[in-house]
Amino acid sequence: xxxxxxxxxxxxxxxxxxxxxxxxxxxxxxxxxxxxxxxxxxxxxxxxxxxxxxxxxxxxxxxxxxxxxxxxxxxxxxxxxxxxxxxxxxxxxxxxxxxxxxxxxxxxxxxxxxxxxxxxxxxxxxxxxxxxxxxxxxxxxxxxxxxxxxxxxxxxxxxxxxxxxxxxxxxxxxxxxxxxxxxxxxxxxxxxxxxxxxxxxxxxxxxxxxxxxxxxxxxxxxxxxxxxxxxxxxxxxxxxxxxxxxxxxxxxxxxxxxxxxxxxxxxxxxxxxxxxxxxxxxxxxxxxxxxxxxxxxxxxxxxxxxxxxxxxxxxxxxxxxxxxxxxxxxxxxxxxxxxxxxxxxxxxxxxxxxxxxxxxxxxxxxxxxxxxxxxxxxxxxxxxxxxxxxxxxxxxxxxx
Amino acid sequence: xxxxxxxxxxxxxxxxxxxxxxxxxxxxxxxxxxxxxxxxxxxxxxxxxxxxxxxxxxxxxxxxxxxxxxxxxxxxxxxxxxxxxxxxxxxxxxxxxxxxxxxxxxxxxxxxxxxxxxxxxxxxxxxxxxxxxxxxxxxxxxxxxxxxxxxxxxxxxxxxxxxxxxxxxxxxxxxxxxxxxxxxxxxxxxxxxxxxxxxxxxxxxxxxxxxxxxxxxxxxxxxxxxxxxxxxxxxxxxxxxxxxxxxxxxxxxxxxxxxxxxxxxxxxxxxxxxxxxxxxxxxxxxxxxxxxxxxxxxxxxxxxxxxxxxxxxxxxxxxxxxxxxxxxxxxxxxxxxxxxxxxxxxxxxxxxxxxxxxxxxxxxxxxxxxxxxxxxxxxxxxxxxxxxxxxxxxxxxxxx
Numbered sequence: 001x002x003x004x005x006x007x008x009x010x011x012x013x014x015x016x017x018x019x020x021x022x023x024x025x026x027x028x029x030x031x032x033x034x035x036x037x038x039x040x041x042x043x044x045x046x047x048x049x050x051x052x053x054x055x056x057x058x059x060x061x062x063x064x065x066x067x068x069x070x071x072x073x074x075x076x077x078x079x080x081x082x083x084x085x086x087x088x089x090x091x092x093x094x095x096x097x098x099x100x101x102x103x104x105x106x107x108x109x110x111x112x113x114x115x116x117x118x119x120x121x122x123x124x125x126x127x128x129x130x131x132x133x134x135x136x137x138x139x140x141x142x143x144x145x146x147x148x149x150x151x152x153x154x155x156x157x158x159x160x161x162x163x164x165x166x167x168x169x170x171x172x173x174x175x176x177x178x179x180x181x182x183x184x185x186x187x188x189x190x191x192x193x194x195x196x197x198x199x200x201x202x203x204x205x206x207x208x209x210x211x212x213x214x215x216x217x218x219x220x221x222x223x224x225x226x227x228x229x230x231x232x233x234x235x236x237x238x239x240x241x242x243x244x245x246x247x248x249x250x251x252x253x254x255x256x257x258x259x260x261x262x263x264x265x266x267x268x269x270x271x272x273x274x275x276x277x278x279x280x281x282x283x284x285x286x287x288x289x290x291x292x293x294x295x296x297x298x299x300x301x302x303x304x305x306x307x308x309x310x311x312x313x314x315x316x317x318x319x320x321x322x323x324x325x326x327x328x329x330x331x332x333x334x335x336x337x338x339x340x341x342x343x344x345x346x347x348x349x350x351x352x353x354x355x356x357x358x359x360x361x362x363x364x365x366x367x368x369x370x371x372x373x374x375x376x377x378x379x380x381x382x383x384x385x386x387x388x389x390x391x392x393x394x395x396x397x398x399x400x
Numbered sequence: 401x402x403x404x405x406x407x408x409x410x411x412x413x414x415x416x417x418x419x420x421x422x423x424x425x426x427x428x429x430x431x432x433x434x435x436x437x438x439x440x441x442x443x444x445x446x447x448x449x450x451x452x453x454x455x456x457x458x459x460x461x462x463x464x465x466x467x468x469x470x471x472x473x474x475x476x477x478x479x480x481x482x483x484x485x486x487x488x489x490x491x492x493x494x495x496x497x498x499x500x501x502x503x504x505x506x507x508x509x510x511x512x513x514x515x516x517x518x519x520x521x522x523x524x525x526x527x528x529x530x531x532x533x534x535x536x537x538x539x540x541x542x543x544x545x546x547x548x549x550x551x552x553x554x555x556x557x558x559x560x561x562x563x564x565x566x567x568x569x570x571x572x573x574x575x576x577x578x579x580x581x582x583x584x585x586x587x588x589x590x591x592x593x594x595x596x597x598x599x600x601x602x603x604x605x606x607x608x609x610x611x612x613x614x615x616x617x618x619x620x621x622x623x624x625x626x627x628x629x630x631x632x633x634x635x636x637x638x639x640x641x642x643x644x645x646x647x648x649x650x651x652x653x654x655x656x657x658x659x660x661x662x663x664x665x666x667x668x669x670x671x672x673x674x675x676x677x678x679x680x681x682x683x684x685x686x687x688x689x690x691x692x693x694x695x696x697x698x699x700x701x702x703x704x705x706x707x708x709x710x711x712x713x714x715x716x717x718x719x720x721x722x723x724x725x726x727x728x729x730x731x732x733x734x735x736x737x738x739x740x741x742x743x744x745x746x747x748x749x750x751x752x753x754x755x756x757x758x759x760x761x762x763x764x765x766x767x768x769x770x771x772x773x774x775x776x777x778x779x780x781x782x783x784x785x786x787x788x789x790x791x792x793x794x795x796x797x798x799x800x
Contacts, residue, residue, distance in 0.1 A: 154646045246555065273706075289710065
């Protein structure tokens with residue numbers, strides 16, 4: 001086991017900077033030895049943060065290859081724009097460096113195969129930093145599911161339902177990659193926040209797998225209405241024909257017949273929700289009213305009065321808080337997004353220190369990220385069902 | 401205008417009997433002149449109810465053709481098993497009798513064309529008694545939408561999410577048609593409770609139309625688990641391979657690009673919900689927490705604190721209660737299902753008395769009911785997109 005680890009960070013936009021400041025630099029056993037961004041001002045900000053909080057002067061560069069050449073580097077955080085994640089991870093593994101890759105999705109199936117094969121050939125693990133797999137609710141549900149409280153899981157729903165009109169609409173001005181993505185692509189562009197935890201609940205790549213999907217996008221109205229309202233009709237993107245539909249519905253079927261319904265919903269006014277619904281033969285959970293319905297405890301007739309049970313998921317914490325969160329609450333919750341950023345990053349650091357497999361591996365990453373490409377394909381084909389590749393090449397059949 | 405109308409009722413299972421007792425027989429201007437069911441005891445029960453509450457002795461028969469031959473009959477209620485609805489409606493119209501058809505869905509597209517053509521050729525209107533189009537929430541939302549409060553509607557969701565395990569599982573014993581349907585078919589078998597109101601919100605058949613769908617069914621686990629729990633593994637249907645998947649996800653695309661996501665969810669433990677979600681460029685509604693999010697009033701950041709707005713749809717009643725419900729509340733709400741049974745049946749009676757077009761017409765009926773057949777087709781084809789016929793033959797282009 002390593003006492004300390006040397007980390008480089010590639011990508012210092014909003015996400016990279018906040019992880020650096022609020023998670024990474026607080027960890028005594030992590031040395032930040034390199035910072036990189038395409039923009040000098042962002043790289044400089046990262047450099048200053050490291051110097052201020054840790055005292056050392058990391059390598060600062062605009063070219064991520066320089067980071068991968070730092071002697072003694074153990075791992076990199078890939079917090080760059082979506083479309084660069086996979087190539088950077090591949091290049092890192094080829095140099096023996098473990099990548100921790102922030103959330104995003106894929107642009108081709110081939111690049112995901114390249115990712116998987118690079119990890120297999122180099123023996124270097126690659127972890128996706130899907131923080132929502134460490135959400136308190138998600139982990140409690142997982143704990144209940146593993147203890148049989150939900151019976152057999154039959155159907156799950158999830159979404160990335162987050163009003164990003166400002167971030168997307170003014171993405172050019174703010175150098176945010178989402179703008180160009182929404183201008184040009186039409187797909188489930190951000191599936192993993194909900195899909196990651198759901199796949200863990202359904203044992204995906206461990207005796208089960210994602211088999212096929214269909215995907216349908218609505219028309220695109222939200223950004224035009226928003227930009228017209230904010231900037232007037234003369235603003236050039238106010239009437240730009242954004243390729244991205246406002247709402248994308250994707251329905252996935254698993255090898256054992258379970259279904260997963262995913263919704264991308266980011267350019268209409270709304271409150272934030274990951275829209276999680278879990279339905280088993282013994283219980284169900286619904287995030288939008290944070291309730292758990294237990295067969296034999298609650299009755300269907302409660303439906304007409306279900307309101308009184310809204311929020312009752314809180315009552316299950318006493319018995320079913322996940323061991324990870326129980327400890328975390330005792331130790332003191334820290335890091336962004338309610339603590340889950342800390343937990344996922346810490347899990348990554350520990351896998352690097354212990355030189356062991358990470359809890360979210362390259363097969364999970366490829367399986368979750370491929371959904372964006374395949375939804376793009378299905379939408380382009382008018383909603384045709386599309387087959388989901390088996391990135392494990394059959395290893396999923398053996399329950400691990 | 402007719403002073404009173406003569407009505408026959410065909411089908412006296414649970415639904416027919418309750419409508420007879422709690423709605424029809426309370427109306428002073430409706431004479432019940434015939435009662436029919438395939439089962440003698442049910443027909444007898446209907447006869448007794450009429451005699452008790454109205455004093456007259458209606459014709460009692462096991463053959464619905466006898467009802468259609470009653471001299472002076474104005475209309476029939478079709479409250480029989482799903483698979484008989486359309487043929488009975490066709491036979492009624494051929495005799496000049498207006499059918500009011502209870503909720504259900506179709507078994508072939510051809511039979512829906514027969515229904516539409518019979519209405520066109522005979523000039524006899526046919527109304528679907530979709531009570532949820534008269535739900536208080538649905539009508540308030542419709543009122544808000546028509547007044548521009550939601551901006552342009554882009555996406556809607558709805559479901560029939562109702563734990564029917566007892567009704568389906570013991571349907572043989574209780575002579576309920578759902579059992580045989582679930583044994584043999586796999587489809588969105590009951591779409592109209594949610595789809596009817598959504599179609600009205602989206603102007604379907606009035607300048608917009610349903611264009612295509614994809615449908616996906618989960619595996620079937622709920623009924624087996626339920627029957628095994630209730631009756632033990634020896635019970636013959638405890639391990640019967642029900643064709644019907646527990647959850648069916650259907651995604652419809654409209655001519656103008658709006659999407660509608662429907663969920664059938666009737667054989668797993670849960671609370672009742674029609675899962676209505678309405679999303680426009682200015683506002684959204686979510687049934688599962690009964691809240692309305694208004695752009696510019698609420699902020700996306702409220703998402704993290706959205707809980708405090710749960711139930712806030714109630715606050716909109718003051719300004720946006722529909723005129724129909726305002727009047728209904730003043731007059732005194734009556735009839736089943738919170739009053740909406742009364743409203744839809746009364747709308748039917750009024751259309752018969754006034755000899756005018758009903759508010760839900762034969763095109764709406766065919767458009768809404770065809771979804772079950774087409775979802776069956778899409779599921780059978782592995783989720784392939786299926787085209788939705790235009791039962792208006794182009795009349796939908798002219799906004800009526």
